Amino acid sequence: MKFLALFLNEIKESVFVVLILWIALIPLGWLILQENYYYFEGTQWGTSDMMDEASIDISSDSLFEDTGMLLLFISVSLGVSFAIQHFCIPSYRKVWGFIIHRSVTKKTIIFMKLISAAFLLFLSIGGVWGTLFIIGSNPARYLMPPNLLIFIHGLFLISVGYVAYLCVGLSGISNAKWYETRSVWLLVGLLLIIIFSMRMTLMWGILFLIFFIFVLACELISVFCSRDF
Amino acid sequence: MGSFSIIKKVSQAINHILILVVVCLLFFSVFMILDEIEYAIREAFYTAQVSVTDIASVVESQQEDPEPRYTQKEILPDDTIHLVEESYEDDKKYVYDVNGKLLWEGEYRYYEDDSKFPYEYLHFNVMSTLGEGDSYKWSSQTRSMKIVESEFYNTYDVYISWDDNVVEVWRFHPYFGYFTGYGEGRKRIGYLGASGFVESKSEIESFGELIRGFYSSLKYYYSGTNKVYEIDFKCRTVEVMHDFEEDIIYAELDPARYNRVESIEEIKKSKIRYRPYFIVQTEDGSMHIKMLYDQAKINFELPSKGESSSFSMCAIKDKIFFKEHMRLKMELESPSYQENKKFYRYDNKIVLYKLKANGNLEKFNEYSWSEERSYGLGRETDSFCREYLSALSPVIYPIISYQFRDEKPIHSYHCFHIYTIVELAKSTSAEKILLNIIVSLLLVILVVWHSMARRLSWSGTLFWVVIVGLFTLPGFTAYLMVNNRPVIKCSSCGKKRHLLKPECIRCGAKLPRPEGKLTDLILA
Numbered sequence: 001m002k003f004l005a006l007f008l009n010e011i012k013e014s015v016f017v018v019l020i021l022w023i024a025l026i027p028l029g030w031l032i033l034q035e036n037y038y039y040f041e042g043t044q045w046g047t048s049d050m051m052d053e054a055s056i057d058i059s060s061d062s063l064f065e066d067t068g069m070l071l072l073f074i075s076v077s078l079g080v081s082f083a084i085q086h087f088c089i090p091s092y093r094k095v096w097g098f099i100i101h102r103s104v105t106k107k108t109i110i111f112m113k114l115i116s117a118a119f120l121l122f123l124s125i126g127g128v129w130g131t132l133f134i135i136g137s138n139p140a141r142y143l144m145p146p147n148l149l150i151f152i153h154g155l156f157l158i159s160v161g162y163v164a165y166l167c168v169g170l171s172g173i174s175n176a177k178w179y180e181t182r183s184v185w186l187l188v189g190l191l192l193i194i195i196f197s198m199r200m201t202l203m204w205g206i207l208f209l210i211f212f213i214f215v216l217a218c219e220l221i222s223v224f225c226s227r228d229f
Numbered sequence: 230m231g232s233f234s235i236i237k238k239v240s241q242a243i244n245h246i247l248i249l250v251v252v253c254l255l256f257f258s259v260f261m262i263l264d265e266i267e268y269a270i271r272e273a274f275y276t277a278q279v280s281v282t283d284i285a286s287v288v289e290s291q292q293e294d295p296e297p298r299y300t301q302k303e304i305l306p307d308d309t310i311h312l313v314e315e316s317y318e319d320d321k322k323y324v325y326d327v328n329g330k331l332l333w334e335g336e337y338r339y340y341e342d343d344s345k346f347p348y349e350y351l352h353f354n355v356m357s358t359l360g361e362g363d364s365y366k367w368s369s370q371t372r373s374m375k376i377v378e379s380e381f382y383n384t385y386d387v388y389i390s391w392d393d394n395v396v397e398v399w400r401f402h403p404y405f406g407y408f409t410g411y412g413e414g415r416k417r418i419g420y421l422g423a424s425g426f427v428e429s430k431s432e433i434e435s436f437g438e439l440i441r442g443f444y445s446s447l448k449y450y451y452s453g454t455n456k457v458y459e460i461d462f463k464c465r466t467v468e469v470m471h472d473f474e475e476d477i478i479y480a481e482l483d484p485a486r487y488n489r490v491e492s493i494e495e496i497k498k499s500k501i502r503y504r505p506y507f508i509v510q511t512e513d514g515s516m517h518i519k520m521l522y523d524q525a526k527i528n529f530e531l532p533s534k535g536e537s538s539s540f541s542m543c544a545i546k547d548k549i550f551f552k553e554h555m556r557l558k559m560e561l562e563s564p565s566y567q568e569n570k571k572f573y574r575y576d577n578k579i580v581l582y583k584l585k586a587n588g589n590l591e592k593f594n595e596y597s598w599s600e601e602r603s604y605g606l607g608r609e610t611d612s613f614c615r616e617y618l619s620a621l622s623p624v625i626y627p628i629i630s631y632q633f634r635d636e637k638p639i640h641s642y643h644c645f646h647i648y649t650i651v652e653l654a655k656s657t658s659a660e661k662i663l664l665n666i667i668v669s670l671l672l673v674i675l676v677v678w679h680s681m682a683r684r685l686s687w688s689g690t691l692f693w694v695v696i697v698g699l700f701t702l703p704g705f706t707a708y709l710m711v712n713n714r715p716v717i718k719c720s721s722c723g724k725k726r727h728l729l730k731p732e733c734i735r736c737g738a739k740l741p742r743p744e745g746k747l748t749d750l751i752l753a
Contacts, residue, residue, distance in 0.1 A: 045413040046394025139415050144386055144398055180710050187251040188244075198646060215247075218240035 002104050003112055010116035014085065017078070018124040025074070025125070029132040032067055045143070063136045063146050064154070071154055075125050075161030076193060082117045083165045087172030110224045114217060117165050121158060129154045153202060159209050160196050164189050166216035173224055242692060249696060249707040253623065253653075256703045260622070260657050264614040300325070302579055302596060303350035304552070306501055306545060310579070310596050311348065324348065327596055349500055353541035353552055354483040356508075385442070387449065387462055399462055406435035408460075419465075423458065426465040443482035443507075450507060452480040457509060471509055471517055479510035483542070504544040518584075520544065529588035532580075549584035561601070572603045620664040621702035622657045627665070629654040669701045676708055682716050682725035684734060 090096050100106060133154070137145040167189025174182045192212055196205060300312040312325040315337060322337035333347060385401040387408070399408040399421065407422040420427050424434040436451050436458060443450040450470070451458040457471040457480065471477075483506055505521040518527045531540065532553065541552045554577070561572040578597045582590040633651045659665035676697045677690070684690045693712065697704040716725040721738030731740055 044394060046391060046396050143395060144400065144411065144415070147400075149404070176710075180713065181248060184248050184251055184710060187255075188247045191247070191251055191254065195646070198649075200646070215240045215243045218237060219244045222237050222241070 003108055006104065006109065006112045007116050007119075010086075010112065011120065014082065014116075014120050017081070018120060021074075021078070021124045022128060025128040026131065029067075029128060030135070032070075033063060033132065033136060063142060064132075064150055068153075068157060071125065071129065071157045072160060072193075072197065075121065075158045076164045077161075078121060078124060079117075079161035079163070079165035080168050082120060083168035083172060086113045086117065087169045091172055106225045107221070110221050113169075114220070118162055121161055121165070122155075125158050125161070126155065129158065149202065156196075156202065156205055156209065159213070160193060163192050163196070163209070163212055163216065166213065166220055167192070170216065170220050170223065173220070173227060175227060245692075245696075245707065245711055248710060249700060249704060252707045252710070253700065253703045256622065256706075257653055257657055260614065260618060263618060264612060267612060267614050303348075304353075304550070304581065305348060306351060306548075308581065308594055310581075310594060311350070313350075322346070351501065351543050351545070351550060352503070353543045353550070354481065355539065355541045356479065356481065389462055397462070401439075403439065406437055406439065407433050410465075421460060421462075421465065421467060423456075423467065423469075425467045443480075450480075450482055452477060452509070455511075457507065470507065470519060473509075473511045473517075475512040477509055478512055479508075481508050482506075483508065483544070502546050504546065504549075506544050506549075508542065518544075518549070525586070527584060527586060527588055529584060529590060532582070532590060551582040551584055551590060553580045553582070554578075555580070572601060575600050575602065616660050617664075619657060619659045620661055620668050622659050622665070623654075623700040623703060624659075624665055624669045625699045626654040626658040627662055630658040665701065669698055672701060672705045673698050676705065679708075680712065682734070683712055683714050683727045685729060 090099055099109065129151070133146065133151045136142060139145070167185050171182055171185035174185065176182045196209065200208070300314045303311045303313050305311065310327050311332070312327065312329075314323045314325070315321075316323070320336055322333075322335055323331060324333040325331055335345060337346070387399040387401070388395055389397040389399070396412075397418065398411045400411065401408050407420055409420055410418040412418040418428075420430060420433045422433040423436050424432070427433055437453040437456065439451060439453065442452065449460040449462065451460055455473045455476050456469060457477070459468045459470045460466075461468075483503075507519045507521060509517045511517070514530065516529050516531060518529075519525070520527075527549075538553055538555045541554070543550050556578075557576040559574045559576070561574055576597070576599050579595060580592060581594040582592050584590055629651060633655070673694055676693055680690045680693065693704075693708045697708055700707070714727045714729060716727050718724070719726045719733045719736060719738060720741045721733060722736040724733075724735050726733045726735065728740070732738065733740075
């Protein structure tokens with residue numbers, strides 16, 4: 001119950017961000033879909049009687065073309081902002097003492113933060129992404145639906161924002177000086193984002209992502225639980 | 230609890246390696262910046278040293294020996310070689326024969342229509358990866374994500390349309406290696422795989438990994454690891470065009486430019502009728518050509534190829550041409566007034582062959598010429614950074630550089646990340662390896678000395694000794710970032726100890742506790 005209460009409190013504090021994102025991103029996504037609609041504009045399904053006179057054309061264009069970078073940018077920005085809210089602001093305001101000295105363990109607090117951040121990230125951008133994907137799959141409007149792997153790829157990019165969250169979180173709660181490991185965690189985050197932005201297969205990308213999220217989360221939990229606030 | 234402790238330690242070690250990677254990248258950046266600064270200083274120093282007399286001698290020398298004019302070597306369909314010079318100074322074009330006799334001279338602007346030009350030369354398709362012996366498999370390009378290029382998952386939809394009506398759409402699934410066909414209203418009509426058209430998914434046979442795909446206005450050519458398929462979407466047929474035992478290392482459809490809409494007008498104007506063909510080279514070096522209109526197949530071997538050769542090819546109505554361009558580079562002695570430059574002479578030779586139907590290559594023409602070029606001295610020459618600062622770079626880099634010593638094209642690496650690591654290692658690899666090893670050993674000794682008072686465990690110390698031994702200065706910097714804990718003097722043994730463990734790491738004595746106060750009981 002205590003965990004749930006803390007979790008709902010985090011959601012309540014961040015619900016404003018989620019709403020703003022929904023309000024801003026749904027029209028933006030709609031505009032992108034409209035922009036990419038031109039390729040299929042005026043093209044309709046015909047009949048196979050015309051096969052002899054038909055010409056073939058190959059397209060690797062997607063309805064969600066050029067949205068990958070935007071999605072990555074928004075998810076990373078959101079991950080960083082959640083990390084600042086969860087770890088840097090309490091350190092700056094020196095309210096860790098108040099947060100920790102409740103009748104809950106440090107582990108409960110850190111797990112709650114990690115879970116709520118993941119939930120908020122997927123609720124905000126994941127929700128928008130899912131909505132746009134459903135719109136893009138409408139057979140009445142678009143000739144061919146986007147590939148399901150594009151949707152999974154989008155979720156992968158949203159998860160990269162969680163890596164940014166963990167790295168900024170590690171930097172935020174670190175006791176080290178800025179020239180020791182404190183700022184290095186930010187560089188580690190940047191490095192991982194670059195690695196995930198490079199060419200690799202989706203399967204390897206997901207495996208790497210899970211691995212690094214696990215490793216960074218372990219470190220964050222370990223540092224948080226061993227640190228004196 | 231034990232397993233959690235192990236997971237914690239392993240994740241900590243991985244995080245330390247991540248920090249090490251970041252420090253290696255920082256070292257690379259600093260190294261490159263210092264190298265750039267040193268180069269700029271050296272250039273400025275040299276410029277300041279050039280006296281007025283030197284400049285005069287340079288001018289005089291340039292007057293005596295003008296820069297050689299750049300000419301293109303073009304081939305006419307009747308096998309004649311022309312030397313074409315485009316002068317941007319007076320917007321003129323000059324055509325010479327191989328003996329230097331001027332054949333044509335006229336106004337020419339590259340951005341204007343050149344219909345006045347009396348010759349039409351052959352367009353050769355340069356075979357960029359040909360003969361390098363490296364497979365251009367790059368971990369299945371179509372399966373790759375391309376986030377940097379802001380494109381999503383690379384899928385292909387083949388639209389078969391008539392007058393704005395889409396009759397069928399065939400969607401390629403990179404993971405599964407087959408096409409799924411959709412008819413009107415997205416109704417699934419069947420699948421196209423290696424075994425041809427099937428209606429049920431259970432009967433489908435995968436094409437295998439797609440290495441390269443080409444599409445002409447009629448058909449799609451699917452080049453796999455050792456097979457090439459010809460897919461006709463209209464007739465829903467699949468034919469195996471080539472089936473080799475060896476892996477395919479090069480495949481090309483030519484002329485590929487026929488697919489571009491903007492070049493249709495250009496093609497219509499052209500008097501030369503090119504024959505489209507599909508060319509494949511296998512790992513054993515043999516070449517296989519299939520002419521697409523008359524279905525003729527020719528197998529042949531390339532002439533012995535030096536490292537500095539490149540090949541190009543074109544096929545017209547009754548001939549198939551091969552052009553070999555050999556280029557030998559020779560360093561020349563720099564003149565005294567241009568010691569900051571390196572001079573080279575390039576001995577070039579073009580050899581033209583005709584490919585016969587039986588696979589023989591018949592040499593019919595050749596042309597040789599030499600040219601001299603000068604380049605600014607590379608940053609690697611006499612550079613302090615390259616010679617001495619590189620001794621601080623990781624010891625592991627020369628090993629990586631040695632392993633990947635042969636210049637390979639980017640696509641021959643199975644993974645882009647490996648290519649990045651190799652290039653990074655090559656660019657900062659130590660010039661003086663012995664000095665590099667000595668520095669590494671000194672830093673290892675320093676780590677052992679530094680960690681004596683600060684160690685948490687012997688395994689941790691060993692981990693950092695190995696890291697510093699392999700990564701020299703970046704390893705040592707990462708070690709200091711993670712382990713530079715403050716130390717105090719132990720009240721029991723008098724030696725240095727850190728505060729992360731309640732017991733002294735040397736004598737096991739507990740940390741001294743402050744003396745009790747009268748108010749402690751109340752506050753507790």
